[in-house]
Amino acid sequence: MANRGKQKLNLTIMVLLSAYLILPLGLTFLYSLFQEWTSMLPTGFTLRYYVDLFQDPGFYLPILRTLIISTVPVLLCTAITILAMYVIVVHHPKWQKYMQIFCTIPYSLQGVILAISILALYSGLPLPFSDRIAMLVCTYCILILPYIYRGIQNSLNAINARQLIEAAMLLGYKPLAAYLRVVVPNLLSGITVSFLLSVSLLFGDFVVVNIIGGSYYPTAQMYLYKMMFRSGQQTSAMIVILFALTLLISAGVLVLQQRNKKSVAHKQEVADGFHTI
Amino acid sequence: MLNEQALASANQSSIQTLQRFNGFRAKRRTYLLALLPFIVLIITYELAPLMTMVIRSFLTPKTGEFTFANYAAIFQKKLYRDAVFNSLSLSLFSAGIGIVIAFFGAKAIYESTLKRRNTFMSILNMTSNFAGVPLAFSYIILLGNAGVLIHLGRHFGISFLENYNLYSFSGLVLVYVYFQIPLGTMLMVPAFQGLKQEWREAVSLLGGGSVRYWFKVGLPVLLPSLLGTFSVLFSNAVAAYATAYALLGGNFSLLPIRISEQFVGDVLQRKEFGSALAVMLMVLMVGVTILSNWLLKRAGQQRSTYGK
Numbered sequence: 098m099a100n101r102g103k104q105k106l107n108l109t110i111m112v113l114l115s116a117y118l119i120l121p122l123g124l125t126f127l128y129s130l131f132q133e134w135t136s137m138l139p140t141g142f143t144l145r146y147y148v149d150l151f152q153d154p155g156f157y158l159p160i161l162r163t164l165i166i167s168t169v170p171v172l173l174c175t176a177i178t179i180l181a182m183y184v185i186v187v188h189h190p191k192w193q194k195y196m197q198i199f200c201t202i203p204y205s206l207q208g209v210i211l212a213i214s215i216l217a218l219y220s221g222l223p224l225p226f227s228d229r230i231a232m233l234v235c236t237y238c239i240l241i242l243p244y245i246y247r248g249i250q251n252s253l254n255a256i257n258a259r260q261l262i263e264a265a266m267l268l269g270y271k272p273l274a275a276y277l278r279v280v281v282p283n284l285l286s287g288i289t290v291s292f293l294l295s296v297s298l299l300f301g302d303f304v305v306v307n308i309i310g311g312s313y314y315p316t317a318q319m320y321l322y323k324m325m326f327r328s329g330q331q332t333s334a335m336i337v338i339l340f341a342l343t344l345l346i347s348a349g350v351l352v353l354q355q356r357n358k359k360s361v362a363h364k365q366e367v368a369d370g371f372h373t374i
Numbered sequence: 375m376l377n378e379q380a381l382a383s384a385n386q387s388s389i390q391t392l393q394r395f396n397g398f399r400a401k402r403r404t405y406l407l408a409l410l411p412f413i414v415l416i417i418t419y420e421l422a423p424l425m426t427m428v429i430r431s432f433l434t435p436k437t438g439e440f441t442f443a444n445y446a447a448i449f450q451k452k453l454y455r456d457a458v459f460n461s462l463s464l465s466l467f468s469a470g471i472g473i474v475i476a477f478f479g480a481k482a483i484y485e486s487t488l489k490r491r492n493t494f495m496s497i498l499n500m501t502s503n504f505a506g507v508p509l510a511f512s513y514i515i516l517l518g519n520a521g522v523l524i525h526l527g528r529h530f531g532i533s534f535l536e537n538y539n540l541y542s543f544s545g546l547v548l549v550y551v552y553f554q555i556p557l558g559t560m561l562m563v564p565a566f567q568g569l570k571q572e573w574r575e576a577v578s579l580l581g582g583g584s585v586r587y588w589f590k591v592g593l594p595v596l597l598p599s600l601l602g603t604f605s606v607l608f609s610n611a612v613a614a615y616a617t618a619y620a621l622l623g624g625n626f627s628l629l630p631i632r633i634s635e636q637f638v639g640d641v642l643q644r645k646e647f648g649s650a651l652a653v654m655l656m657v658l659m660v661g662v663t664i665l666s667n668w669l670l671k672r673a674g675q676q677r678s679t680y681g682k
Contacts, residue, residue, distance in 0.1 A: 181412035
């Protein structure tokens with residue numbers, strides 16, 4: 098009896114919290130569908146704001162910019178970290194702890210401090226350094242480093258990389274080739290989750306792009322910020338579209354996570370099999 | 375049999391491989407080139423900016439002499455004193471409210487059926503993406519000057535809603551709490567999994583009720599995670615920029631906004647003073663982490679003296 102009461106209480110807590118969390122989101126969606134909301138209920142259902150957005154040629158460029166700037170740094174950061182991990186895994190396992198420290202510092206720095214400190218250092222210098230887009234890409238690389246590093250480290254733990262490399266070297270591979278052709282392909286599915294998480298993080302970024310990119314690289318978030326002062330409905334429609342894109346990325350994360358649970362077990366079998374050949 | 379032989383030979387050759395490995399290592403160090411891009415990235419975009427910022431915060435503009443004046447200036451001007459105070463209290467409030475709600479949210483998840491748990495977790499996951507400018511804007515249409523809830527308040531004569539001012543300290547707390555809840559709850563869920571059913575049974579065997587269980591067993595066990603989550607929420611709030619910027623622009627003094635003004639402002643750039651403000655922000659974040667670790671250690675000592 099007491100248990101049932103408790104279940105009811107828990108359900109109430111979850112329903113209330115869900116309602117609280119969904120309210121602003123749902124309201125923004127409703128707001129984008131009506132012409133006016135100046136009394137109790139909205140009036141004048143319309144899809145005009147979405148049509149307007151999609152017909153505006155100025156709408157696609159910021160979205161394209163956002164997609165580019167949220168994937169290129171992630172690709173770059175993943176490649177750089179994978180290469181660095183080669184040295185750690187194969188040659189100097191003891192350096193692992195330093196690697197971990199350098200990769201976790203950005204997590205505690207947060208966007209503002211990182212962006213400001215990079216801008217302050219490089220904005221006065223000559224070109225390759227003061228180029229805003231290069232600066233933005235590198236800042237993003239550092240910002241997502243903790244997540245990329247965690248993803249790679251976790252997948253490395255799951256596959257026993259040293260064993261794989263030893264086995265591949267028995268088959269005549271050089272260490273680097275063994276790492277790139279045997280270990281890295283095995284990492285990929287594990288990395289994709291942290292990869293997509295980072296993409297969605299950068300996709301929603303406003304802090305860094307506002308400080309460093311400024312008007313040099315107006316992304317969708319900047320476009321949204323400017324739109325806020327023009328039309329409420331239009332802004333709501335834009336928010337809904339951006340949020341839907343973010344959800345699409347997170348849905349990818351979820352699907353991959355489910356699949357990974359299965360494939361990690363499978364990979365362990367493959368790795369074991371490899372070793373006993 | 376065959377397998378064992380294969381295994382033995384595999385072991386032997388893996389020893390040989392290891393020897394080859396080490397020989398390879400001694401001969402050439404070209405492999406270190408693979409580490410080069412990483413080192414360059416870390417030095418140029420993580421360590422160098424950070425160190426120059428700390429050093430610059432102690433320099434006099436133009437002359438470059440060592441000084442504490444930048445830090446003194448933070449406390450001399452009301453604008454910046456307010457920024458520190460507002461950031462600190464906004465973060466403490468939002469993290470405090472956030473952690474309490476996160477505790478009950480995670481507790482509800484822990485005690486619920488799998489299906490409900492999954493649904494609620496997906497909602498948390500989804501809404502944790504809703505932050506920054508979009509979040510600020512949706513609070514504006516909810517509770518801003520012409521917000522939907524303001525209209526409702528006017529319609530039903532609820533003066534609290536009708537006169538609510540989103541562009542204030544309490545408005546900021548409200549919006550900040552929104553993004554603290556999903557994060558805090560998701561961080562607390564794993565901690566609850568560490569609570570064992572047997573402990574609860576043991577307490578009830580000894581005649582203790584639910585309240586006693588939570589105060590004597592549950593909360594002390596969860597304390598490290600609660601403090602840890604609190605400091606994550608605090609850092610999250612103290613460094614948050616987009617939400618406050620979109621909601622209030624420069625009209626409310628908060629550290630992250632005042633910091634960025636010193637560097638990107640159209641007016642005068644004051645890098646030295648801005649650096650001091652940024653170091654101040656880092657000190658706040660590190661301070662709360664250290665404080666929570668210290669509290670934890672003290673709680674641990676107290677518990678061990680109980681044992682004696």
